[in-house]
Amino acid sequence: MGADVETAVSALLRGELVILPTETVYGLACDAGNPLAVARVFEAKGRPQFNPLIAHVTGVEAALAIAELDARARALAEAFWPGPLTLVGPIRDRNAVCDLARAGLDTVAVRAPDHPLAQAVLAGFGRPLAAPSANRSGRPSPTTFADAVEETGPSAAAALDGGPCRVGLESTVVGTVDGELVLLRPGAVTREAIEQVAGRLTVGLGEGHR
Numbered sequence: 001m002g003a004d005v006e007t008a009v010s011a012l013l014r015g016e017l018v019i020l021p022t023e024t025v026y027g028l029a030c031d032a033g034n035p036l037a038v039a040r041v042f043e044a045k046g047r048p049q050f051n052p053l054i055a056h057v058t059g060v061e062a063a064l065a066i067a068e069l070d071a072r073a074r075a076l077a078e079a080f081w082p083g084p085l086t087l088v089g090p091i092r093d094r095n096a097v098c099d100l101a102r103a104g105l106d107t108v109a110v111r112a113p114d115h116p117l118a119q120a121v122l123a124g125f126g127r128p129l130a131a132p133s134a135n136r137s138g139r140p141s142p143t144t145f146a147d148a149v150e151e152t153g154p155s156a157a158a159a160l161d162g163g164p165c166r167v168g169l170e171s172t173v174v175g176t177v178d179g180e181l182v183l184l185r186p187g188a189v190t191r192e193a194i195e196q197v198a199g200r201l202t203v204g205l206g207e208g209h210r
Helices: 005-013 035-045 060-066 071-080 116-125 145-155 191-198
Strands: 018-020 027-031 054-056 085-090 107-111 172-177 180-185
Touching: 005 018, 005 027, 005 116, 018 116, 018 145, 027 035, 027 116, 027 145, 035 145, 060 071, 060 107, 071 085, 071 172, 071 191, 107 172, 180 191
Parallel strands: 054 107, 085 172
Antiparallel strands: 018 027, 085 107, 172 180
8 A cells, every 4th residue: 555645755854765657657766955865766776876866846847947958959848748758858956956966967857747646746756756757776677666665665664556657658858959959869759749839840869767
């Protein structure tokens, strides 16, 4: 039986970790601005610290508070958020997403998840959440509550049961490199759908925001 939203928010405020459902996969969430909490996520997953984390927010306004998004990125956010698209832009608020969460980069990856429990926790917490997939590194990303708990449950202070993930595929990651819109990681939102909104998309090598 999963915890409730209030319990999850309280745990996050204490700097603890929470298993959080999204429409893509289950995430292992923490306060993105708390370096100690972020370090616990890396430890729980066995994840290399040079691999940046996605900051989850409620929507476009919250994203713009922490990231600089150009007109094309904003158009994509308006078209696909909440939903399985992550946008990478220059960091605006370094306190909201700490250096460790960004792997020392001057950019930040942001997305607004399309799951009522994730949105409720984000609204209750009031700050960005770093929430990579709730699996140990190198293993499949969990799309059910049971699999998420089996993978990283011992490291979480609370776990929210949101049922099977509706999309079940990680978010598409898009950023701007040298003025060009670049596909950094393929995912649930197709290249064709992105190009219909924002124009030509170059395929590039991303930093593995998982």
